[in-house]
Amino acid sequence: DAGITQSPRYKITETGRQVTLMCHQTWSHSYMFWYRQDLGHGLRLIYYSAAADITDKGEVPDGYVVSRSKTENFPLTLESATRSQTSVYFCASSSEGRSIQYFGAGTRLSVL
């Protein structure tokens, strides 16, 4: 089915482990985004990408790594997970010249 999908939907990991959250979109949108959502903070931008092989930092990039080798995929990696990275992570995409974003269903990550 077309759209934007995130996997896994739920993940429990331990402090210090590497975790990769996946995001895949079928619209060939140029722009992709990763946000984290925490109570009291709303949505905060972690990283974004304007096209394949072009990525840039958002508001809260520390502790995260992204890559975008293909237009449709935008994985987010926590290189060494910390408890403060426990959050709900959302991936979104938008097309060239338009600022409306389309969101995935989210990944709920718990770091123990």
Add this chain to the structure above:
Amino acid sequence: SQQGEEDPQALSIQEGENATMNCSYKTSINNLQWYRQNSGRGLVHLILIRSNEREKHSGRLRVTLDTSKKSSSLLITASRAADTASYFCATDGHSGGSNYKLTFGKGTLLTVNP
């Protein structure tokens, strides 16, 4: 830092009543958007209003924008229990940014009681 700030943080009304949520922002914008988030789901775009527009309608939604006051309001008329969700405003075109990046507020939690 947050660009948009919604007010109130939470709102509880009865079915059939109107719900009004407000959003204030700090810097100049190209447009302002409203999104809805049902519990446990991703955000869904509702409506976009451009900086040169003052009012926009979409079904039971009415959005106003006052760029002189840097504020917007979202009115949901004749609310239904299914409208229960969190509502976020989002702005783009902020200082130093590009118009494809959005900055979201913290949201208003609307509860519509049957």
